[in-house]
Amino acid sequence: MSEAPSHRPVLLDEVVQGLEIRPDGTYVDGTFGRGGHARAILAELSEQGRLIVMDKDPEAIASAREQHALDARVTIIHDDYAHLKQHIERHGLGAAVDGVLLDLGVSSPQLDNAGRGFSFQQNGPLDMRMDTSRGETAAQWLSRADEQEIADVLWRYGEERFSRRIARALVEYRAQQPIDDTSTLASIVRDCVPAPRGRQQSVKHPATRVFQAIRIRVNDELEQVAKVLEDLFDVLRVGGRLLVISFHSLEDRMVKRFIRRESTAPKLPRGLPLKDSELDVQLRLRAIGKAVRAGLREISENPRARSAVLRIAERVA
Numbered sequence: 001m002s003e004a005p006s007h008r009p010v011l012l013d014e015v016v017q018g019l020e021i022r023p024d025g026t027y028v029d030g031t032f033g034r035g036g037h038a039r040a041i042l043a044e045l046s047e048q049g050r051l052i053v054m055d056k057d058p059e060a061i062a063s064a065r066e067q068h069a070l071d072a073r074v075t076i077i078h079d080d081y082a083h084l085k086q087h088i089e090r091h092g093l094g095a096a097v098d099g100v101l102l103d104l105g106v107s108s109p110q111l112d113n114a115g116r117g118f119s120f121q122q123n124g125p126l127d128m129r130m131d132t133s134r135g136e137t138a139a140q141w142l143s144r145a146d147e148q149e150i151a152d153v154l155w156r157y158g159e160e161r162f163s164r165r166i167a168r169a170l171v172e173y174r175a176q177q178p179i180d181d182t183s184t185l186a187s188i189v190r191d192c193v194p195a196p197r198g199r200q201q202s203v204k205h206p207a208t209r210v211f212q213a214i215r216i217r218v219n220d221e222l223e224q225v226a227k228v229l230e231d232l233f234d235v236l237r238v239g240g241r242l243l244v245i246s247f248h249s250l251e252d253r254m255v256k257r258f259i260r261r262e263s264t265a266p267k268l269p270r271g272l273p274l275k276d277s278e279l280d281v282q283l284r285l286r287a288i289g290k291a292v293r294a295g296l297r298e299i300s301e302n303p304r305a306r307s308a309v310l311r312i313a314e315r316v317a
Helices: 012-019 036-044 058-068 081-090 108-112 138-144 147-158 163-174 182-192 208-219 221-230 249-263 296-301 303-307
Strands: 026-029 050-055 074-078 097-103 236-246 285-287 309-315
Touching: 012 036, 012 097, 012 236, 012 309, 026 036, 036 050, 036 058, 036 097, 050 058, 050 081, 058 074, 081 097, 081 221, 138 163, 138 208, 147 163, 147 208, 163 182, 182 208, 208 221, 221 249, 236 249, 249 285, 249 309, 296 303
Parallel strands: 026 050, 026 097, 050 074, 097 236
Antiparallel strands: 236 309, 285 309
16 A cells, blocks of 8 residues: 655556546545555646545545545545445446556555554554454454464465464464464464575565464455455446556455456367357456566665556456
8 A cells, every 4th residue: 555645655657657647537546545646646637637535544544634635626435445336336436437546455654553563563452454443353353263264364365384383373372361462473473483494594574474364364355355356347437447556466366367357358279160259258358568566766765665566457348
């Protein structure tokens, strides 16, 4: 998600170019963060243009209101982007949006705030909710999930090879005392993961995958990505563009497969007396270029950009 106002958001120039912004167009920033991408979009819009910004983080919405409450072009919605379709229809904009931007994952302000519990760099309560006004915290989930469920989440969402060992240790620890802060969780995981061997030492903290997996589970992140992609054609107009920035392979894989499915005709078995042009297949998207990654200069200024992947598609039918 977007950086704090004093920072340049990830892949900013590439996002603005990829949206091909029409001055009088209607655009959606489904992950406002601290508004870096939104400000760049607004700079390209005329008074007739419109920008809908969404975020489920109350702090992000407070920032949006502080920055844009007086701008008649901006509509601010406190909700998850998975519910984008219903908000677009409520505003009478079904299949009339010119561009949708989704900057997935956790934002730098969220990571930097120890009270949110997203990072093991500083100790804080084990919350991890992007919407702190509702839902179950990471600590609450860890207190009730059984060992098998924990192991499955760590493997599915974190691709953690020591998932079963870690799950067993977590269950044993919580039988004695609660796991309710980030340092405790990180310490338990570190004790379960063998130290790397050889000359190359791992640059990742051993708890990185575990924190990612639990955060994805607490916020239902992959399910929400699947939902917004499913509803895309009820939102975008023909010629409108979808831009998605992902920070880990699970999300990027979903987006890549969705674009490929909607932009590529199925391959026919060899020998079948049909040409691709004779198939009654309605392709709804066109992939715009290849996956875009940050350049060396941006990565040097913002190391988090190293894992960012931007995919762009245009609705054609």
